[in-house]
Amino acid sequence: MADDILDISGLSVDFRTPGGTLHALRDVNLSVKRGSVLGIVGESGCGKSTLINTVIGLLPSNARVAGGEVRFDGRDMLKMTPGQLQDLRGQRMTAVFQDPMTALNPVLTIGQQMVAIQYRSGASTREKRRRAAEYLAKVRIPDPEPRLGQYPHQFSGGMRQRICIAMALLAEPDLMIADEPTTALDATLELEVIALLKDLQREVGCAVLFISHHLGAIAQLCDDVAIMYAGEVVERGTVREIFHDARHPYTRALLTCDPGRIREATRRLPTIPGSIPDLRRLPEGCIFRPRCPERFERCAEHPGDRRITETQFAACHKALDLAPLERIEA
Numbered sequence: 178m179a180d181d182i183l184d185i186s187g188l189s190v191d192f193r194t195p196g197g198t199l200h201a202l203r204d205v206n207l208s209v210k211r212g213s214v215l216g217i218v219g220e221s222g223c224g225k226s227t228l229i230n231t232v233i234g235l236l237p238s239n240a241r242v243a244g245g246e247v248r249f250d251g252r253d254m255l256k257m258t259p260g261q262l263q264d265l266r267g268q269r270m271t272a273v274f275q276d277p278m279t280a281l282n283p284v285l286t287i288g289q290q291m292v293a294i295q296y297r298s299g300a301s302t303r304e305k306r307r308r309a310a311e312y313l314a315k316v317r318i319p320d321p322e323p324r325l326g327q328y329p330h331q332f333s334g335g336m337r338q339r340i341c342i343a344m345a346l347l348a349e350p351d352l353m354i355a356d357e358p359t360t361a362l363d364a365t366l367e368l369e370v371i372a373l374l375k376d377l378q379r380e381v382g383c384a385v386l387f388i389s390h391h392l393g394a395i396a397q398l399c400d401d402v403a404i405m406y407a408g409e410v411v412e413r414g415t416v417r418e419i420f421h422d423a424r425h426p427y428t429r430a431l432l433t434c435d436p437g438r439i440r441e442a443t444r445r446l447p448t449i450p451g452s453i454p455d456l457r458r459l460p461e462g463c464i465f466r467p468r469c470p471e472r473f474e475r476c477a478e479h480p481g482d483r484r485i486t487e488t489q490f491a492a493c494h495k496a497l498d499l500a501p502l503e504r505i506e507a
């Protein structure tokens with residue numbers, strides 16, 4: 178059995194666009210250990226959705242996987258047939274998205290939807306309803322039995338997202354992909370949902386790939402973190418390494434823009450001067466060079482992954498030389 182439930186290596190994805198080929202992901206290396214939570218952080222346009230769509234096998238028609246492998250439990254998903262992918266999705270790999278209303282059908286009751294997604298189970302409808310109520314209780318929906326008969330609009334926004342989480346966990350997946358699941362919620366509800374996700378992830382034992390702009394949420398929920406910038410993973414490590422000893426200037430810029438508030442309220446990523454380069458005309462060398470306060474001549478060469486520890490990597494020529502950042506509690 179593979180140690181990593183998801184192992185992405187050397188993944189590159191291009192889009193055909195009227196202005197030329199856009200290199201949305203380049204040589205991405207990431208892995209999610211069984212039963213652990215990997216957080217992915219990055220500015221808008223860094224390639225988070227492209228990464229997820231590649232993993233769930235739903236890239237748009239103008240996309241092309243230019244290289245690499247995406248292994249789920251040791252098997253390369255990029256070589257699977259549509260039928261094999263379909264078997265994985267919704268069972269061993271499930272997903273929760275930002276807007277619960279896109280996942281829930283407004284004209285069916287929650288109970289009907291939760292029974293329907295157990296279509297592969299040989300259990301009776303009665304047993305499926307019992308499990309549905311059990312999972313609603315797990316996400317702390319009070320009085321779950323009668324609420325199975327209600328429609329999505331009869332629940333609050335926070336409850337709807339918790340119902341989506343219950344539905345994603347009902348299959349007892351090996352991996353749950355959570356794509357900005359708390360971005361649409363207010364700060365208090367967000368904290369509640371993050372705490373709930375953490376409890377349930379432990380209870381069900383599944384791994385989670387958690388995408389968020391919110392550094393505080395990442396620090397609270399994740400075991401490991403990957404920082405993406407303009408289609409590359411520029412740094413990855415344990416949550417402790419990233420929040421206490423970041424080695425890439427981009428990660429450090431994100432963390433130092435607002436260190437005191439990271440734990441509490443930084444719901445959007447801080448702004449760093451400059452903008453992401455045009456991915457159709459990539460700069461030579463390090464992708465962050467045009468915005469980097471640490472740049473020097475060698476940055477005209479791509480740095481590749483520098484190993485900092487067993488678990489931490491940073492794509493920067495200076496990764497081993499930068500002085501430690503002021504301590505940030507994660």
Ligand SMILES: Nc1ncnc2c1ncn2[C@@H]1O[C@H](COP(=O)(O)OP(=O)(O)OP(=O)(O)O)[C@@H](O)[C@H]1O
Nearest residue numbers: 192194199201220221222223224225226227237456
């Ligand atoms: N269907 C598409 N056709 C052409 N280019 C695309 C397409 N989808 C995404 N891109 C481009 O690929 C790059 C990565 O986009 P992606 O949506 O994966 O980023 P993201 O990090 O998910 O951003 P956001 O947080 O705004 O959703 C961007 O430059 C984007 O413009």
